[in-house]
Amino acid sequence: GAGVSQSPRYKVAKRGQDVALRCDPISGHVSLFWYQQALGQGPEFLTYFQNEAQLDKSGLPSDRFFAERPEGSVSTLKIQRTQQEDSAVYLCASSLGQGLGDSPLHFGNGTRLTVT
Amino acid sequence: AQTVTQSQPEMSVQEAETVTLSCTYDTSESDYYLFWYKQPPSRQMILVIRQEAYKQQNATENRFSVNFQKAAKSFSLKISDSQLGDAAMYFCAYYYNFNKFYFGSGTKLNVKP
Structure with missing residues (x-):
């Protein structure tokens, strides 16, 4: 696709439910990141994949x-037994290379998770 | 640990005027990258400008330029001829190596017509 795609765009979950957030990176991008962005804050790093390997x-x-990112493309972030403090925007980003100096991060539009 | 600080939670500028957003960072590394990202209400982070620490020349991209002071660990963003479409959250970010990418807490920029 033309950009990083995330779904769903909005998710409301009752406390204790499990949720799954999907990220489709740009085709061919090696690096994939997940970030959590609380309201009014900057994104905070969650995890990093290089192809299918979760390196951090x-x-x-x-x-x-x-x-997980089992085939080195689509990634899923799963949250079990959601809590209210999990409410945030979850951003996915991908990059062509392994380092970010010469291959910038491309971000999706994020999934806004609200836990009630 | 590396940290990025944006001390201005919110700023306002009149359309067509110039505004400067501040950013400081803490690092013991000598070679790294700095970025400014824009985040409109659509939530997508858009790269505005990047600076390599080993380059002394300040980066510019059309109406956007930076004032990079390596010794002071300061990286401010200047927006000239502000436009209504510039209104957004702006995040300063630091990249060192591998997956070490850190964001500041952001500055909300309002543009008044």
């Missing part, structure tokens, strides 16, 4: 958060 998951806030 240090930003995942708890073991309720899980991300």
